Amino acid sequence: MCALRFKVPFSYYNKQDFSAKLAEWIGQVFYDILPEHGYEIREEQIYTAFQLAEAVCKGEVHFAEAGLGTGKTFAYLLTAIAYARFKGKPALIACASTTLQEQLAGPEGDIKKLSRLLGLDVDARMAKDPRQYVCDIKVNRFQTPLSEQPDDSLTSVLHWARETERGERCEISNIPDRVWTQVAWDETMPCETCSSRGFCKLVKARKHYRSASDLIVCDHDIFFDDLWTRDERIIDGKLPLLPSYSMVIFDEGHKVLLPASLRAGRQVIKEHIDSMLHFIEQIQGARTSLISITFAMDKATSQFFEILYHTANEDKQTDRLTVPITGELLKAANTLRRALEILHFELQNEQEMHIQTLSHTRMQTYEALAEKALAALNQFCRNQGKDVIFWAGQAEQSFWVVPRDISGMLNKHLFTRELPVVFSSATLSTGKDFSYFARTLGLNKPSSSSVYSSFDFDKQVLVYLPKKPPMDNSKNWFHEALTQLVSLLQLFKGRALVLTSAPSEIQRIRTGIKKYRLPFEFLWEDSAERGYLIRRFRQKISSVLIGSEFWEGIDVPGEALSLLVIWQLPFPPREPLIEAQRHEVQQQGLDPAITVDYPEMGLRLKQGCGRLIRTRNDRGTIAIMEPVLGTPWEQAALGALPAEARVVQNLEDLTDFTSTKNGSDS
Numbered sequence: 001m002c003a004l005r006f007k008v009p010f011s012y013y014n015k016q017d018f019s020a021k022l023a024e025w026i027g028q029v030f031y032d033i034l035p036e037h038g039y040e041i042r043e044e045q046i047y048t049a050f051q052l053a054e055a056v057c058k059g060e061v062h063f064a065e066a067g068l069g070t071g072k073t074f075a076y077l078l079t080a081i082a083y084a085r086f087k088g089k090p091a092l093i094a095c096a097s098t099t100l101q102e103q104l105a106g107p108e109g110d111i112k113k114l115s116r117l118l119g120l121d122v123d124a125r126m127a128k129d130p131r132q133y134v135c136d137i138k139v140n141r142f143q144t145p146l147s148e149q150p151d152d153s154l155t156s157v158l159h160w161a162r163e164t165e166r167g168e169r170c171e172i173s174n175i176p177d178r179v180w181t182q183v184a185w186d187e188t189m190p191c192e193t194c195s196s197r198g199f200c201k202l203v204k205a206r207k208h209y210r211s212a213s214d215l216i217v218c219d220h221d222i223f224f225d226d227l228w229t230r231d232e233r234i235i236d237g238k239l240p241l242l243p244s245y246s247m248v249i250f251d252e253g254h255k256v257l258l259p260a261s262l263r264a265g266r267q268v269i270k271e272h273i274d275s276m277l278h279f280i281e282q283i284q285g286a287r288t289s290l291i292s293i294t295f296a297m298d299k300a301t302s303q304f305f306e307i308l309y310h311t312a313n314e315d316k317q318t319d320r321l322t323v324p325i326t327g328e329l330l331k332a333a334n335t336l337r338r339a340l341e342i343l344h345f346e347l348q349n350e351q352e353m354h355i356q357t358l359s360h361t362r363m364q365t366y367e368a369l370a371e372k373a374l375a376a377l378n379q380f381c382r383n384q385g386k387d388v389i390f391w392a393g394q395a396e397q398s399f400w401v402v403p404r405d406i407s408g409m410l411n412k413h414l415f416t417r418e419l420p421v422v423f424s425s426a427t428l429s430t431g432k433d434f435s436y437f438a439r440t441l442g443l444n445k446p447s448s449s450s451v452y453s454s455f456d457f458d459k460q461v462l463v464y465l466p467k468k469p470p471m472d473n474s475k476n477w478f479h480e481a482l483t484q485l486v487s488l489l490q491l492f493k494g495r496a497l498v499l500t501s502a503p504s505e506i507q508r509i510r511t512g513i514k515k516y517r518l519p520f521e522f523l524w525e526d527s528a529e530r531g532y533l534i535r536r537f538r539q540k541i542s543s544v545l546i547g548s549e550f551w552e553g554i555d556v557p558g559e560a561l562s563l564l565v566i567w568q569l570p571f572p573p574r575e576p577l578i579e580a581q582r583h584e585v586q587q588q589g590l591d592p593a594i595t596v597d598y599p600e601m602g603l604r605l606k607q608g609c610g611r612l613i614r615t616r617n618d619r620g621t622i623a624i625m626e627p628v629l630g631t632p633w634e635q636a637a638l639g640a641l642p643a644e645a646r647v648v649q650n651l652e653d654l655t656d657f658t659s660t661k662n663g664s665d666s
């Protein structure tokens with residue numbers, strides 16, 4: 001079905017210069033139309049909109065960095081809508097999360113708002129992560145009557161699943177992941193040959209977003225799922241996950257590298273293999289050859305995972321544990337690979353023989369699992385692990401393998417397609433230097449624009465860098481830092497967010513701070529669900545929120561967040577994806593600390609600092625508990641602080657900023 005094609009939103013004739021007409025329209029929107037509706041003009045926003053439009057019309061890859069409060073969403077939406085209509089193909093906007101997709105394309109989102117203001121009928125549709133949809137085949141596997149299910153949450157999900165039309169997780173709140181995964185689509189589901197396809201909610205949702213004429217709003221995961229499988233699916237005669245598009249905008253563009261790597265990767269999950277072996281054991285009258293390979297497989301799996309976790313480096317700061325490559329690990333991986341190959345072959349034979357009695361979908365699911373695990377082991381064993389980055393999972397027993405050359409893949413599949421690609425974010429550079437981010441993507445000098453936040457940081461922010469910071473090489477660092485923290489909390493009467501790098505620091509602070517009997521409510525990251533903690537932090541003005549996961553994605557305008565304490569500078573952990581970057585720059589004769597660690601820390605620090613000032617009425621202080629001035633990373637750290645914010649070194653100089661942060665927003 002082809003959606004109705006709309007006209008470009010300004011008068012335009014074929015032979016006119018589209019880029020000039022687009023710029024004219026953008027000027028008209030920002031200087032005339034939006035102010036007529038009471039919309040405040042921000043020069044930073046207009047500058048970003050013009051730069052971005054020019055880059056898109058030239059078909060460039062563009063970094064659009066715009067600080068907080070500049071309104072970068074409207075800035076890119078104008079070009080996206082006009083360009084999609086000009087090219088006759090939707091523009092794709094890839095967000096970092098489902099929540100951000102909703103904020104953009106939901107019923108009260110920015111796209112609806114802009115459409116109303118401009119009197120445009122914008123056809124924007126959301127392409128959600130398929131894991132957000134229920135799968136009827138999985139639901140139907142629960143044969144037991146609903147009333148006899150052992151778990152209340154599962155019973156209510158099954159009831160809902162049989163009634164719902166859309167089948168989206170957002171329709172049913174408070175369902176734990178553990179239950180949701182039992183009924184939701186996952187990568188092992190055999191959709192291509194599924195007999196329920198005609199009624200399937202996921203398939204219907206896909207059809208719906210495919211026919212969007214202006215904008216498709218997806219997330220980074222789907223985007224890369226599509227990008228890495230697109231050519232293969234077309235060759236196999238299958239539809240790609242996303243339709244053709246005219247341009248791409250990555251919202252929160254600084255976050256693309258992780259999903260790009262993970263979606264290109266393959267994994268072996270021990271629990272999946274165990275469940276496959278258990279399934280085979282249940283097959284009545286299975287052949288001896290199949291049964292005997294399950295024993296070999298069981299042994300090979302246990303051995304492989306034992307060696308993997310025995311050698312993996314313990315690191316609580318990351319979900320991805322680095323694993324050294326050893327002859328023993330390679331040998332175990334090879335043994336497992338061979339066993340899996342035979343098992344895969346035997347499974348196919350068994351399926352043909354027991355075609356009437358075996359669950360067809362289960363069989364296909366396990367075949368898909370075996371293929372994925374095989375792909376991971378093949379990639380790892382080929383060239384002795386040199387072409388891939390690999391790690392052991394922290395949360396579950398799993399082995400991950402991702403291609404080493406993601407930047408090469410991005411170039412091949414995306415950047416050389418003559419397709420405009422925009423990375424939009426508040427944090428793409430340190431001190432307007434984009435080279436670190438560009439290098440991680442394999443880009444050579446993309447076009448860029450950078451504007452600081454439209455907030456008045458010299459009046460709104462004070463930065464406290466203690467004259468004698470607790471020295472990081474001192475045994476007493478923790479006690480000195482804790483004494484500073486207590487003084488700051490007393491001075492600010494709580495109202496603080498404390499950011500640590502290592503989750504283990506949270507427990508240390510909790511134990512250390514007890515004896516001071518401070519009269520504030522402390523909200524510890526590990527003590528409750530994250531959403532609840534943030535809500536409580538907003539409501540209880542004097543409370544103190546402490547965690548390692550609040551460097552981004554938390555929005556607390558008003559007085560409740562008046563003090564931001566950077567307990568530790570966010571240097572990257574020793575995790576495999578970063579280690580691979582360190583290794584690569586070292587090979588090029590560069591210093592990994594200067595080329596990877598400091599810029600990575602700078603970007604993360606910038607994200608953390610972005611939590612403090614959320615409105616023009618906010619005022620607050622950033623206090624850093626680790627040495628900055630006179631260190632090798634001074635430039636990276638100072639470049640990450642809000643531009644033009646005043647720096648003080650004495651506690652007494654903070655007094656002006658300890659009064660109420662904001663009278664109107666809280």
Ligand code: SF4
Pocket residue numbers: 134135136137138185189190191192194195196197200201202203
């Ligand atoms: S098409 Fe896929 S998601 Fe839909 S019911 Fe079938 S297996 Fe489940």
